[in-house]
Amino acid sequence: MARNQSAGRPVPAPDATRRSERSRRAIYDAALALVAEVGYPKTTIEGIAARAGVGKQTIYRWWSSKADVLLEAFLDLSEQAAETARRAQADDRPAYGIPDTGDLAADLKAVLRATVDELRDPAFEAPSRALAAEGVVNEELGRAFVARLLEPQLQLYADRLRAAQEAGDVRADVDPRIALELFVSPLAQRWLQYTAPISHEYTDTLVDYALHGITPR
């Protein structure tokens, strides 16, 4: 619960902690369900409170706005998805970050395949689309979404590409922050804009093209 500790709150008695944790989870679930159903503009703190079975004041005690609740609910959802993926692999790799087996192509393909599966998960898809759509027309929310959710994920790819540069597997003159977009952004656009289907074969192809280019070698 690093998030709670970092907020600097006093540690409550065990019973209160359990009650708080139950409320927090009910609020996240309500916020994600509501935004998926009615969209961001019509989602309200009142609606989230009613659906979660808590008072409005309980929400305002912990968060300052509906954007805040939703961004934290998505952070929590992403952490849960990462945790589930880690358990499914039954290995001792960290839940976050991109594996470094020494095979850059294999590592990127594994993470992108897992992302394809996550994007297809209905629990993730509807609320994610609602928040992403609002971010397109609401620059303030869009930038908060990027700063708190998207950019930290993109930085994991940048870190892996930097390690590959040190290993001599990526050219030293390449900017990792731009290079990662060659395989991340096509997947994002196909999913967001319905431009074409997504699959493991597709993301594997993106990684191959990005690493080796499309011109003759």
Next chain:
Amino acid sequence: MARNQSAGRPVPAPDATRRSERSRRAIYDAALALVAEVGYPKTTIEGIAARAGVGKQTIYRWWSSKADVLLEAFLDLSEQAAETARRAQADDRPAYGIPDTGDLAADLKAVLRATVDELRDPAFEAPSRALAAEGVVNEELGRAFVARLLEPQLQLYADRLRAAQEAGDVRADVDPRIALELFVSPLAQRWLQYTAPISHEYTDTLVDYALHGITPR
């Protein structure tokens, strides 16, 4: 006016044509302004008609839904932008399609630089964002937007990459429809999601990475 001819309407007398053309343009302008101001869900045929100073029936005579009006208004906007760009270059290249000077990197960079300029044009940005946002959460509209606006533009890149394959400048085993996403999608994501700034230098870099890959040669 290939669009009018292809619709198979009888050719009206010159005066009626001028009146129709004036109404059509007023309706497009009203639709784009309205969707930029209030968003797609609150844009109505009634609102477009009132703003354009025409009767509702004038709109229904030519289009079956607000989605239809908006998609045609965007097609028209794109055609105007292409026409303006062609005139600015003062050359005899076709208004559509991607130039083929024999230098693939230079041709792609030129078109992407023009796209960056278009994405930054306020007349284009607000209505485009409103339509794109709705497409994220409204699969039917999203797919219509792709079929009528986005995919035809993407196919121009695919055509240019196919010509490059014939010239031996792109590997024969590369799928042009996927390869184009390496430079188109990163620009789209930065613009749509505010993930990072866009510039001519940035799109030049994308083309270089996509053509040559990021691993040592």
